[in-house]
Amino acid sequence: MPISPNSPTSSTGRTRVVIQLRDVTRVYQVGTEQIRALDGVTLALHENEYIAIMGQSGSGKSTLMNLIGCLDRATSGSYHLDGKNTTEMADAALAQVRNERIGFVFQSFELLSQLNAIRNVELPLIYAKDGWRSRRKRAIESLEHVGLGKRVKHKPNQLSGGEKQRVAIARALVCKPSILLADEPTGNLDTRTSAGIMKLFDTLYAEGQTIIMVTHEENIAAHARRVIRMRDGRVISDLPIEQDATSQHLSSESDRGTES
Amino acid sequence: MKSLLWMLIALLRFLYQSIHLALAQIWANKTRSFLTMLGIIIGVASVTAVIAALSGLKAKILTQVETFGTNMIWISPRQPERGPMRHANFWELRFKLQHFEGLMDHCPSIARFGKQSSGGRQTVSHRDQSAEGVRVNGSEQACHEIEGRTFMLGRPFSVMDEMQARQVCIIDSKLRDTLRLDRDCINQKILIGHNPFIIVGVFDPKPHSPFGEGDSEDHEISIPFRTNLKLRHEPWIWSIAESASSEASEDALAELRFFFRRTRGIKPGEPDTFKVESLKNALDTFDKISAMVTTVASGIVGISLLVGGVGIMNIMLVSVSERTREIGLRKAVGARRSAILTQFLIESVVLCTLGGLLGIGLAQLLTMGIAKIPNAQLDMSYIPWWAMTIACVFSAVVGVFFGMFPAIKAARLDPIEALRHE
Ligand SMILES: Nc1ncnc2c1ncn2[C@@H]1O[C@H](COP(=O)(O)OP(=O)(O)O)[C@@H](O)[C@H]1O
Ligand SMILES: [Mg+2]
Secondary structure: OOOOOOOOOHHHHOOOEEEEEEEEEEEEEEOOEEEEEEEEEEEEEEOOOEEEEEEOOOOOHHHHHHHHOOOOOOOEEEEEEOOEEHHHOOHHHHHHHHHHHEEEEOOOOOOOOOOOHHHHHHHHHHHOOOOOOOHHHHHHHHHHHOOOOOOOOOOHHHOOHHHHHHHHHHHHHOOOOOEEEEEOOOOOOOHHHHHHHHHHHHHHHHOOOEEEEEOOOHHHHOOOOEEEEEEOOEEEEEEEHHHHHHHHHHHHHHHHHHHO | OHHHHHHHHHHHHHHHHHHHHHHHHHHHOHHHHHHHHHHHHHHHHHHHHHHHHHHHHHHHHHHHHHHHOOOEEEEEEOOOOOOHHHHOOHHHHOOOHHHHOOHHHHOOOEEEEEEEEEEEEEEEEEOOEEEEEEEEEEEOHHHHHHOOOOEEEEOOOOHHHHHOOOOEEEEEHHHHHHOOOOOOOOOOEEEEOOEEEEEEEEEOOOOOOOOOOOOOOOOEEEEEHHHHHHHOOOOOEEEEEEEOOOOOHHHHHHHHHHHHHHHOOOOOOOOOOEEEEEHHHHHHHHHHHHHHHHHHHHHHHHHHHHHHHHHHHHHHHHHHHHOHHHHHHHHHOOOOHHHHHHHHHHHHHHHHHHHHHHHHHHHHHHHHHHHOOOOOOOOOOOOOHHHHHHHHHHHHHHHHHHHHHHHHHHHHOOHHHHHHOO
8 A cells, every 4th residue: 555645635734744654553363363453554644633533333443542542552564653653662652652742531531530630630740750840730720721620629420421521631631742532532421511522622623732533423523624434444534524524425325336 | 969859859759649649549448458457467566565575574684684783693492393302392492501501612703692581471560550461581781782782771780680699670661651660760679570679770672683572572671690590490591692793603603503502412413402593694594585485476477477468469459450440541641660560569568567557556555555464574565666667667578579469460451451441
C-alpha cells in the first residue's frame, strides 16, 4: 500500500502532522488462532483536527485508540507521535508520553471512587516530573474549564454520569496534552447528557484542542470534521465530514447491491 | 547544593504523599487491615514485653551492683540436686560455727567476712508500745560494714559487744517511731521477747539485697551475733563476705568453695551442700539466661512475623487484584512501573510498620502491667529504645519482603488488560 500523506481537507493540509501511522498491524494470539485486530493501517492526523473513528463492534477502533494513546504497541509497522518514533521507545518513555502528550477519556469514566474530583484530576500531575507545586491550582482550573468549578470536592458517587465524564475530561486535559483521545465517551450516557459532553468537545476543539473520538453513533460523529471508518481492522474510508455524509449514502446503497 | 536540597524536599514530599495515600487505603479497609496486622502486632508486642522485662531485671541488678559493688559474696546452705544429701532437710544442711573456723587464714582473696544468724520473729516492746513479728538478726559487726550500712544515730557494735555477748541492739527509724521512743533513743531500753536490750544505734534505711530475704521488711532489728547464740539454741546461720577486689572475686568464690567443702566434710565428687554467690556471677548467670530467653523470644517473634508477613502478602495480593482497574488507570495517565511498585510497596511497609507501632504500644501496656506484679523484681521494666527501633525496622523489612511480590505483580500489569478487568 502506498504511503500517502492523507490530507483530507485543504485546511488541515497546512498544519503539522501529530500522528503518523505506517502500515500498522496489531495481532492478538488467542490459543493457536491469530486475530488481526489491526490489519495494515496507515494514517496521518494533524494538529487541531477533530476526528471521529467509526465502525462496527470488533472492527478495531479501540485497538487503534489504545495504540495511538501509547497504551499498546503495534505488532508491526511504525507510529510516530510528534515526529518521534514510539515503536522503539522503552516502557518508561511511553509512560512519559502518555502523561505529557495524551489525554485519554474512557467510556466508563475510570474515576477512582475513594478520591474526590480534585484528587482524581490531579492524578496525571502526580506522575508528571515537575507537577507538585501548582498541582491543586491546575486541577481546579481544569475542572472549571469543563464547567465543574462547583463540584471540586465531590466524590464520584456524588456526581451524575455526565459530571463524572466531565471530571474524566478535566483529568485528561490537566497536563495540556497534544491530543485528546476519547473511546466512546458518550457510550454510558443518555442523549441529553451526551449532547452536553459533545458541546464541551466542540468548545475544546474551537480552542485548538486536537480531538480523536470513537463512536458508533452518526449524530455524535457529526460533530467531528473528519470521519474515519473501519472494518475488520482496516480503514475503509477517511473523508471530511461533508464528503463522508454523501459517500455514506452512496456506499450503503452499493453495499446493498454487492452483498445480496 | 541547592538542587540537592530541592531533591530532598521533593523526596520528602513524595514520601509524605505515598504514606498519606497508603494510610488512606488502610483506613478505607479498617477491619481488614487491623486483622491483617494482628500477627505482627502480637509478635512485636510479646517479644518487646519480654525484652522490657529482661531490661528491667538487669537494671534492677545493676542498681544493686551500684549499692553493693561486685565484691560482695553471699554464703548459705543449699540442698544439692544429686548425691546423698539431695533429700537432706534444712536442719541437716545448716551451717555450724566450726564450719567457719580459720576462714580468713584459708581464703586470702577475702577481705572481710561476717556471720549472721536468725533470731526469729519477736515481739519488741517499750513501755506500753509494742511491735509484733519483728525479724531479729544476730550479726557480726563486719556484716554491717560489708553491707555498707550507715547510721542515723549512735554507733555500730563494738568488739566488746560481740565478745561479751552484750544485750545491745541497733534498730531502724521506723521501729523507733512505732515504739514511740525518743527521737534520740540511744541508751533507751526495749524488750525483745522477754529480754531487755539497750539501743546503741539507729540505721539509715536498708538498701535492697537481691539474695537476702526480707526486702519488704517493715521493721528491722540487729543484735550482736554471739548475743543471739547465747539466747537461742543453734540458730540458722549464714554469712556474707567481701573479696579484696572485683578482679579477685572469682578466686574468692573458688577459695570459699574449697574451704567449705572441707569444713563441711563433703567427699570428692559429691555436690556442694551450700551456695556461694557474688553479684558478679549472678550478673553473668543473668546475662546467660537473658541471652537464652532473647534467643527463644526472637525465634518466636521470627515465626509470628513470618505468619504475619504471609498474611500481609495475602492481603496485598487481594488489594492488587481489587484495584486492577485503578492500576490500569494510573498507568494510562502516565504512572511508570516503578511508581506502581513503590505505591504498593509503601502501602505494605506502612501497614507492617503501623502493626509494629501498635505492637510497641501494646508492649508498653504489658510492661506497665508486669511492673505492678508484686515481688517479681520487675518494677523497673522498660522498653529500651533499641528494642523499639528494631521492632520498627523489622516490621518494615517484613513489609518490604512480603510486599515485594504483590507490588511486582501490580507493576507488571498491562494497562489495557487492567482497564478491562471486571
Ligand atoms: N486482548 C485481546 N485478546 C484477543 N483479542 C482481542 C483483544 N482485544 C481485542 N481483541 C479483538 O480484536 C478485535 C478488535 O477489537 P476492538 O478494537 O476492541 O474493537 P472495537 O473497539 O472496534 O469494538 C476484536 O475482534 C476483538 O475480539
Ligand atoms: Mg471498543
